[in-house]
Amino acid sequence: MGPDFFAPLDKRPGKIYFPAMANVAEPLVLPDQEKQTGTKEEKEPGFLVICWNDPVNLMKYVTHVFQKVFGWDLQKAEHHMMQVHEQGRSVLVRASLEKAEFYVHQLQKYALHATMERDA
Amino acid sequence: MKRIGADEQALHFQLNERERDALVQILQSYPVLPPAHHVVSKQWPEAQVADYQRLLDEALAEQRAANQQYLQAWLAAPGRFQQKKAWFSLTLDRGDVEWLLQVLNDIRVGNWLLLGSPDFSDTPSEIIEPSLLPTWAGMELSAYFQMNILDALEN
Numbered sequence: 001m002g003p004d005f006f007a008p009l010d011k012r013p014g015k016i017y018f019p020a021m022a023n024v025a026e027p028l029v030l031p032d033q034e035k036q037t038g039t040k041e042e043k044e045p046g047f048l049v050i051c052w053n054d055p056v057n058l059m060k061y062v063t064h065v066f067q068k069v070f071g072w073d074l075q076k077a078e079h080h081m082m083q084v085h086e087q088g089r090s091v092l093v094r095a096s097l098e099k100a101e102f103y104v105h106q107l108q109k110y111a112l113h114a115t116m117e118r119d120a
Numbered sequence: 121m122k123r124i125g126a127d128e129q130a131l132h133f134q135l136n137e138r139e140r141d142a143l144v145q146i147l148q149s150y151p152v153l154p155p156a157h158h159v160v161s162k163q164w165p166e167a168q169v170a171d172y173q174r175l176l177d178e179a180l181a182e183q184r185a186a187n188q189q190y191l192q193a194w195l196a197a198p199g200r201f202q203q204k205k206a207w208f209s210l211t212l213d214r215g216d217v218e219w220l221l222q223v224l225n226d227i228r229v230g231n232w233l234l235l236g237s238p239d240f241s242d243t244p245s246e247i248i249e250p251s252l253l254p255t256w257a258g259m260e261l262s263a264y265f266q267m268n269i270l271d272a273l274e275n
Contacts, residue, residue, distance in 0.1 A: 052162075055240055056232035058263055060270050061225060068218065101160075101172065105179055108158045111225040117163045 046119035047100035049092045053084050054113045065110045066092070069103065094119055121265065123272040124209070131217070131272045133210040140201050140208045142261050149258060150191055150223050151184050152230025187223055212269070221269060224262045231259035 051062075059081055066077035070092065083090035092114075093103060100116040107114035121139045125132040135143065158180060160172045194200070194216070201208040212220065232238070234255050235248060248256050 050162075054229060054232075056229055056237075056259070057225070058266060058270075061221070061266055064221070064270055064273075101176075104160060105176060108176070108180060109183055110222050111153055111229045113158075115159060115161050115163075117161055 046094045047097050048094055048117045048119050049100050049103045049107070050115050050117055051080070051084050051090050051092055051107060052113040052115070053088045057112060059085060061110075062112065065107065065112060069106045069110075121268045123268070123275065126272065126275075128214070130214060131212045131269070133212065133268070133272070134204075135201070135208045135210055136206070137208065140210075143210075143265055144195060144201075146227055146258050146261050146265075147191060147195060147223065149227060150188060151226050152234070152258070153226045154230070154233065155181060155184070157229075157233065184226075187219065187226075190219065191223060217269060217273065221266060224266045224269075228259050228262040228266070231255045231262070235259065 051066075062081045062084060063074070063077045066072055066080055067074065070077075072080075080090045080092055093100075095103065097116075104114045104116050121133055121135045121143075123131060124134045155177060158176060160176050161169045166173075201210055235252055238248070
């Protein structure tokens, strides 16, 4: 766990929390997994962005959202959608805390059931 | 509802009168999803994620208010549904597609929760009381419009 994990949110330089964004109209092309070698991220805890199954969500819709939020191709988006559908959840990305927050917020804007969890 | 054209700026649909009325009616029910539905984490102790949860709640509430305001303006825009003989045309700007999909899924998931999160292997008559049929209709109609928009994006 990073040293500033429990610090007040407004005391953490450089972090952006749930920015009020316009609706996502273009793919948010961000890395699906941050590189873990030789970076600051290596020393910080990882956070998993997980999508949980809500059977009400259309499979095609979930695939579309994954493509939009993560910039994935259709094959990868469908793979994770099927994991959600068949296994009840899918770990979508491992990211830093601030990026995990960002992704969770984006997914929840689409009314998907997403959470972030600490990587054990 | 069917797509009748598309260009770089917009998707163009044709709706019959019932479809137009249904779309307007379900959109006017937005938001349906309870704000407390979203949690930031399932595993962290609640006290440790309280700040994150608060920020998420605030951000989603802000988003919901903005969506609601935009939705009212969108529905009220002159010529939103233009009558063409026996049907209506709807032009959906590509910049509005994600926003509309988000709104429709809020309505779908929210109505599903109101129905008690039913299992879809059951038939509606087994799980839904007659008084909840409008809720079931809202859930299914939102999916109908979602699918049409998603199909239109593919073609």
